[in-house]
Structures are given as C-alpha cells and as structure tokens.
Amino acid sequence: MDREQIEDYMGLALAEARDAAVIGEVPIGAVVVHAGQVIGRGHNLREHAQDSTLHAEIMAIQEACMTLHTWRLEDCDLFVTLEPCPMCAGAMINSRLRTCYFGAPDPKAGMAGTLGNLLTDARFNHQVQVVAGVRQDEAAALLQDFFRGIRAKRKANRARQTPLKRV
Amino acid sequence: MDREQIEDYMGLALAEARDAAVIGEVPIGAVVVHAGQVIGRGHNLREHAQDSTLHAEIMAIQEACMTLHTWRLEDCDLFVTLEPCPMCAGAMINSRLRTCYFGAPDPKAGMAGTLGNLLTDARFNHQVQVVAGVRQDEAAALLQDFFRGIRAKRKANRARQTPLKRV
Numbered sequence: 001m002d003r004e005q006i007e008d009y010m011g012l013a014l015a016e017a018r019d020a021a022v023i024g025e026v027p028i029g030a031v032v033v034h035a036g037q038v039i040g041r042g043h044n045l046r047e048h049a050q051d052s053t054l055h056a057e058i059m060a061i062q063e064a065c066m067t068l069h070t071w072r073l074e075d076c077d078l079f080v081t082l083e084p085c086p087m088c089a090g091a092m093i094n095s096r097l098r099t100c101y102f103g104a105p106d107p108k109a110g111m112a113g114t115l116g117n118l119l120t121d122a123r124f125n126h127q128v129q130v131v132a133g134v135r136q137d138e139a140a141a142l143l144q145d146f147f148r149g150i151r152a153k154r155k156a157n158r159a160r161q162t163p164l165k166r167v
Numbered sequence: 168m169d170r171e172q173i174e175d176y177m178g179l180a181l182a183e184a185r186d187a188a189v190i191g192e193v194p195i196g197a198v199v200v201h202a203g204q205v206i207g208r209g210h211n212l213r214e215h216a217q218d219s220t221l222h223a224e225i226m227a228i229q230e231a232c233m234t235l236h237t238w239r240l241e242d243c244d245l246f247v248t249l250e251p252c253p254m255c256a257g258a259m260i261n262s263r264l265r266t267c268y269f270g271a272p273d274p275k276a277g278m279a280g281t282l283g284n285l286l287t288d289a290r291f292n293h294q295v296q297v298v299a300g301v302r303q304d305e306a307a308a309l310l311q312d313f314f315r316g317i318r319a320k321r322k323a324n325r326a327r328q329t330p331l332k333r334v
Contacts, residue, residue: 052238052262053229058220071219086285087257090278094254095219108292111257115290118253123282125275 001077006101009033010134013079013103016043016056017142023048027142030056030080032064032073032097039076040064056080057088061095073097081139083110083132089118092128099129103139168244173268176200177301180246180270183210183223184309190215194309197223197247199231199240199264206243207231223247224255228262240264248306250277250299256285259295266296270306 001009009031016029020043032040042059046052057080065071073095083106084092092100100112100119111118112130119128176198183196187210199207209226213219224247232238240262250273251259259267267279267286278285279297286295 046238049232050236050238051229051232052240053220053225053232053258055261062218062220065216065218065220069217071213071217073219085257085261086278086291087254087261090252090254090257091220094222094252111253124253 006079006131006134009038009077009079010081010101010103010139012038012041013056013081014135014138014142016041017081017139020044020056021142021146027146028056028080028082030060030078032060032076032078034064034068034073034076039067053087055085055088057084058091061091061097065095071095077101079134081135081142082106083112083114084119085109086111086118089128092119093124093126096126097128099131101131101134103134103136104143105132105136173246173298173301176205176244176246177248177268177270177306179205179208180223180248181302181305181309183208184248184306187211187223188309188313194313195223195247195249197227197245199227199243199245201231201235201240201243206234220254222252222255224251225258228258228264232262238262244268246301248302248309249273250279250281251286252276253278253285256295259286260291260293263293264295266298268298268301270301270303271310272299272303 012031013029017027021027025044025047029043031038040060040063042056044056045054064073076097077099078097079101081103083102089111105114119130179198180196184194188194192211192214196210198205207227207230209223211223212221231240243264244266245264246268248270250269256278272281286297
C-alpha cells in the first residue's frame with residue numbers, strides 16, 4: 001500500500017472519529033480494509049451504549065468479521081486514529097490482522113509501541129505489523145479540541161453555578 | 168468473599184464453559200458478580216458467530232454493563248475458567264472491574280500472570296486484583312477433554328478417508 005492510499009484510509013478513520021465527537025464521544029475512529037475495500041468501520045460508543053468494550057477498533061473488527069463471514073482477518077489492515085489500548089491490541093492479535101496503522105500515540109494506554117507492544121510480541125500465536133504516526137497531527141488535534149471543549153463547558157457551568165456576590 | 172462463595176461462582180463459569188463444549192466451542196466460561204448477584208454470563212462463541220471478539224469474558228462484561236446501565240463495573244468481580252488473553256484482560260481494565268478470579272493458567276496467551284500481567288500494571292489508570300487457580304483442575308480437565316475429543320474425531324476421519332488396501 002503506498003503512502004497516499006494509507007493516508008486516504010486514515011482519512012476514513014478520521015471521519016469516523018469526527019462522527020464520535022459530534023455525539024459527545026471521545027473522537028476515535030477506525031476502519032478495516034480488505035483487498036481495497038472498507039469492510040468494517042467504527043467509532044467510540046462507550047458513553048452512548050454504556051459499554052466498556054465498544055471502542056472504535058472492536059466495532060470495526062466485528063463488522064469486518066460479519067462482512068467476510070470469518071473471524072480470521074488475515075489479509076486485512078486496520079486504520080485507527082489513536083494507538084490501541086490493551087483490549088483493542090488483543091482483539092487485533094485474536095483476529096490475525098495483518099497491519100495496524102495508527103495516528104496519534106497514547107501515552108496513557110498505548111500498547112502498540114508507547115507503553116509496550118502487544119502486537120509484535122513473538123510469544124503470541126500471531127503478530128500484527130505496526131505503522132505509527134499516520135496523519136498523527138490531525139488525529140491528535142481532534143482529541144485536543146474535544147477535551148478543550150469539555151473543559152470550557154465545565155468552566156462555564158461552574159461560573160453559572162457560582163452565586164453573584166451582593167454588593 | 169469466602170473460598171466457598173468463590174468456588175460456587177467459579178462453578179457457574181464452569182457451567183458456561185460446558186455449554187460452549189456442547190456446541191463445539193472451546194470450553195471457556197465467565198460470569199460477572201455484583202453485590203451477590205450474577206449480572207453477566209458468557210461462553211466462547213467465536214466459531215458460531217465467526218467473530219474474533221466473542222470470548223466468554225467480553226460477553227459477560229457486555230451483559231454486566233447492560234444490567235447495571237453503566238460501563239463502570241467498579242464493584243464487580245469476574246470469574247473465568249481460563250486465564251484471560253490480552254483482549255479480555257484489557258476489557259477488564261477498561262471496565263474497572265475489581266477482581267478477576269481465574270481457573271487454569273494459559274501458557275499461550277495468559278496475561279494475568281503467565282506471559283505477563285496487564286491487570287496489575289500500575290501504568291494503566293486502573294488495576295484489577297487477580298486470584299489464580301480457582302477450581303483449576305476442573306477448568307483444565309474441561310479443555311483437555313475437549314481437545315482430546317477433537318483429535319480423536321480427526322483421527323477417525325482420517326482413517327475413514329484412507330482407502331483399504333487390496334490384497
């Protein structure tokens with residue numbers, strides 16, 4: 001896959017992330033690609049579904065499995081805007097994905113190079129290639145804008161709740 | 168929780184594992200317990216659903232989230248017959264489970280003490296207590312019997328397919 005294709009697919013994952021932001025979810029998006037076709041998409045739905053497992057990658061992998069009628073996603077590549085957490089990295093190993101392309105690193109839970117790398121750990125029965133930093137600035141900016149917006153809302157709410165001082 | 172209670176809850180996870188074996192799935196079962204009530208159950212359904220994410224623990228966690236209407240399973244304990252893989256250990260961290268009780272260790276993918284321990288890794292924003300070896304022999308025997316059965320079936324099939332030698 002050439003750089004332009006990789007960036008285009010990451011563009012679709014970024015679009016998924018924006019869909020999450022619109023509904024107030026932390027903006028993370030993912031797509032799974034097989035033979036030039038997008039066969040799975042997902043964005044974070046943890047708050048709406050109140051389900052801790054509904055990360056973007058899990059949803060994209062589940063849809064990809066449904067599309068191909070198999071849990072073995074051996075010739076498939078996953079594009080995700082944020083470095084995967086342990087759960088999502090584990091799901092990639094379990095589905096035997098070929099490559100994980102990610103955008104921004106995650107210093108808090110990233111297990112594809114930052115805190116460790118489950119994907120390339122030779123002790124598991126499958127390894128997933130990792131390509132980091134694809135459209136990293138856009139992926140990171142989406143997250144920064146989202147959290148900046150939340151902080152601003154909280155500040156405004158606190159200001160509204162503080163009673164005016166009587167002179 | 169006393170030893171008898173712990174073993175009783177593991178008994179329910181073992182029953183889930185047997186349900187998996189009956190339909191030809193690798194026999195692994197899990198339950199989630201909150202305030203003395205079982206609020207989530209699951210057994211491995213990877214082959215039937217052709218979905219790499221449908222491990223026993225994921226299904227039990229998803230049901231528990233639905234039951235409590237929250238992704239935060241903070242006062243909940245999970246009982247699973249086999250040591251969790253990276254995906255399931257990650258899901259336990261993400262759901263902020265209190266304790267993971269498991270039966271048999273998994274030398275191939277166990278990430279609650281065998282190949283590593285994601286659950287107690289202080290770098291993540293939540294740690295899950297681990298209690299290993301609960302009714303370990305029964306959990307291991309279920310798996311051994313299952314794989315012995317598969318090997319016997321394969322051998323029988325091969326024997327049927329081998330043409331008889333003409334004398």
